[in-house]
Amino acid sequence: MEKISRYFLVFIAILTLAIVLPKLYWMAFEKPIRKPFVLFSCMNNDFMIHRIAEGNRVDTKGNKYTLEEYEQKLPMMFVQQLLVSGLLPDTIKGIGLDMHDISKAKSFFRLKANEIDAPVPDLYPMFESKSGRASLEMPDDFFRITWRIDFIDASTNKVLEDKSQMFSGALFHKGFAFPVKQIAGLPTTRKSCDEGYLILDSKDQLFHVKMIKGKPFVMKVNIPEGLKFTHINCVDFKNKSYYAYLFSEKNEIYILTQDDYQLVKWPIEGYNPKNCDLKIYGDLFNYNVIIEAEDHIKVFALDTEYKIVDTYSESWPVKAERTEGKVFASIFPAQLSMTSDKSKFIRFYLALTIGFSWVFLNLLLLAIHFIFLYRRKVNLKKHIADLCIIAITGIFGFIAIHFFQNKFFE
Amino acid sequence: MWKSIIYKEWLKIRWFLIGFTALGILGVGYLFLTVQHGFTFSGGKNYWYSILFMGYQFFNPIKYAPLAGGLAIAVAQYFPETVNKRIKLTFHLPLGENKVLLMMHAFGAGSLLFSYLLIFGVFAGFSIFYFPVQMITDSIISIVPWFLAGFVAYFLVALVVLEPVWKFRFYYLLVGGFFVTIYLQSPDTAAFGPANTGLFILTATLSIALLFSAYRFRKGEM
Numbered sequence A: 001m002e003k004i005s006r007y008f009l010v011f012i013a014i015l016t017l018a019i020v021l022p023k024l025y026w027m028a029f030e031k032p033i034r035k036p037f038v039l040f041s042c043m044n045n046d047f048m049i050h051r052i053a054e055g056n057r058v059d060t061k062g063n064k065y066t067l068e069e070y071e072q073k074l075p076m077m078f079v080q081q082l083l084v085s086g087l088l089p090d091t092i093k094g095i096g097l098d099m100h101d102i103s104k105a106k107s108f109f110r111l112k113a114n115e116i117d118a119p120v121p122d123l124y125p126m127f128e129s130k131s132g133r134a135s136l137e138m139p140d141d142f143f144r145i146t147w148r149i150d151f152i153d154a155s156t157n158k159v160l161e162d163k164s165q166m167f168s169g170a171l172f173h174k175g176f177a178f179p180v181k182q183i184a185g186l187p188t189t190r191k192s193c194d195e196g197y198l199i200l201d202s203k204d205q206l207f208h209v210k211m212i213k214g215k216p217f218v219m220k221v222n223i224p225e226g227l228k229f230t231h232i233n234c235v236d237f238k239n240k241s242y243y244a245y246l247f248s249e250k251n252e253i254y255i256l257t258q259d260d261y262q263l264v265k266w267p268i269e270g271y272n273p274k275n276c277d278l279k280i281y282g283d284l285f286n287y288n289v290i291i292e293a294e295d296h297i298k299v300f301a302l303d304t305e306y307k308i309v310d311t312y313s314e315s316w317p318v319k320a321e322r323t324e325g326k327v328f329a330s331i332f333p334a335q336l337s338m339t340s341d342k343s344k345f346i347r348f349y350l351a352l353t354i355g356f357s358w359v360f361l362n363l364l365l366l367a368i369h370f371i372f373l374y375r376r377k378v379n380l381k382k383h384i385a386d387l388c389i390i391a392i393t394g395i396f397g398f399i400a401i402h403f404f405q406n407k408f409f410e
Numbered sequence B: 001m002w003k004s005i006i007y008k009e010w011l012k013i014r015w016f017l018i019g020f021t022a023l024g025i026l027g028v029g030y031l032f033l034t035v036q037h038g039f040t041f042s043g044g045k046n047y048w049y050s051i052l053f054m055g056y057q058f059f060n061p062i063k064y065a066p067l068a069g070g071l072a073i074a075v076a077q078y079f080p081e082t083v084n085k086r087i088k089l090t091f092h093l094p095l096g097e098n099k100v101l102l103m104m105h106a107f108g109a110g111s112l113l114f115s116y117l118l119i120f121g122v123f124a125g126f127s128i129f130y131f132p133v134q135m136i137t138d139s140i141i142s143i144v145p146w147f148l149a150g151f152v153a154y155f156l157v158a159l160v161v162l163e164p165v166w167k168f169r170f171y172y173l174l175v176g177g178f179f180v181t182i183y184l185q186s187p188d189t190a191a192f193g194p195a196n197t198g199l200f201i202l203t204a205t206l207s208i209a210l211l212f213s214a215y216r217f218r219k220g221e222m
Helices: A002-029 A067-073 A079-085 A099-105 A161-173 A323-331 A358-375 A380-393 A395-403 B002-042 B044-053 B065-085 B087-091 B097-130 B133-162 B166-184 B196-206 B210-218
Strands: A037-041 A046-051 A056-059 A107-111 A141-145 A149-153 A180-185 A197-201 A206-212 A215-221 A229-234 A242-248 A253-257 A263-266 A277-282 A287-292 A296-302 A308-315 A334-337 A349-352
Touching: A002 A323, A002 A334, A002 A380, A002 A395, A002 B166, A002 B196, A002 B210, A037 A287, A037 A296, A037 A308, A046 A067, A046 A308, A056 A067, A067 A079, A141 B044, A149 A161, A161 A206, A161 A215, A180 A229, A197 A229, A197 A242, A323 A358, A358 A380, A358 A395, A380 A395, A395 B166, B002 B044, B002 B065, B002 B097, B044 B133, B065 B097, B065 B133, B097 B133, B097 B210, B133 B166, B133 B196, B133 B210, B166 B210
Parallel strands: none
Antiparallel strands: A037 A046, A046 A056, A107 A277, A141 A149, A180 A197, A197 A206, A206 A215, A229 A242, A242 A253, A253 A263, A277 A287, A287 A296, A296 A308, A334 A349
16 A cells, blocks of 8 residues: 555656646746737738837838838728828728728737637626617626526526526527527627627527517527537627627638628638637728737738738747757656646646657666666666656656655565 | 544544634635625626626635645644654554554544535535526536645645655655645636546545655654
């Protein structure tokens, strides 16, 4: 039993060290990777690249720009500054610039990988979509969807049976298959108006559900056969062109147009929600779809008909390819972490070191431990397990073995 | 003989156990007093909203309570055994050394579990009044690692206290101190869901950790 308890302790120590030592290493030696900020210019039909680390602004041909010139090339992004400077042009591409139109067309959307793989609430407020009031009001009850939809009064914690039955009936009537895979909406009063929720049911059917004058509004959205959505993000843009961005299991990006419920696929490739961040800047002339991964950036400039105008991509060495990463790889055979920037869940995130440069240190530590045992004149056969642990886990195992020493056989 | 050993353990930990349990229950009572206050002043809908969408964790004030309980019970149970090496008397009893130790340990861990269950029960009981089952489940997923951390602290303090060599006590403290922080991260509510099973298994493996240092103690490791 003592031997088993020791091996358990060695295991716990290895696990702890595999979390702590790499973390300390990166805290000491990690250097930030400053990703370029890239936007399509409607003025010269080229991408403008702001390299924050170097402090320069260039286009894809290598022409350099001052801050003022850069802002003038991106008038939709820096409209306020250009207004102050008096440099906002009257027309662009023959279209007269009107502040109301500019404001209406401007949109920004951001989705990080860790927002997709994250705990989600089980209850949501169903706002009154046509209250006749200037601002939205938080309802007294919240809904959950299990084998039906329940509305629960927050102050009494009691199910509102009549309302629950009314909404459940409306959903059943439209062919809703309980329970749900995702409830997507904007559960806040800080939005221009309420459009309820887009709900994916257990059969991957898509429904638009909201409350109008206290009554349920349920609309089933026609989805092409075989198309399955894995994630939906509702938006509240001033131009009211679409309800949401929808991400398919093939990593395609769709929008759901407002009122006519058409699914429009955007011609974007290379977006993986598991390890990429997505930013979408919309304006009067273009949509800039920016995909940021650990080692590259891809930018798609779309026109207002969602057709590709131009694309830009750039890559850089990942952490492991840089000097500090190579040193890390020669010390640590793996890294364990309880958190990840790709998820909000706590898990045991194990990342094995790429390559085998850590083998040399493992062998060195193995030799040191071997000499240590030899000098103590112990029976080496009884330390084979320890030697194997060091050979595999390297520095983690070496420290663990020496913290929890094997003296059972002496 | 077994009854006498259990009685001895009970004498050592009883006031700490009763005190911790009472404080724990009072702490949970205070917690729900703040919930009641929040409901009264902010309204139920706003209180729920802050929990569901603004990351408010009403249960956060009890985060370190189980850890404190585990530490207190372990110190109360094992520290007296190291004064003048009294535990040697236990090892001289006509019983298996490991069996006696495991009995002591099981009693301590069982007492701690009983105390935790009482506190947990009060927490769950109050929760039912204010929150639907989904919100309670998310809260429980978040607080389970804190209670496991209490057991980890109990097991590791036993390991450290019984270790005869100060240098190794420091090493164990170092590993244990970092290890317990795994259980005490501050993520979103219910984020511990995928990790809880693994954490439970790790906690269980530590339950026999004291056998290692007790062995070193018995063999007179210097």
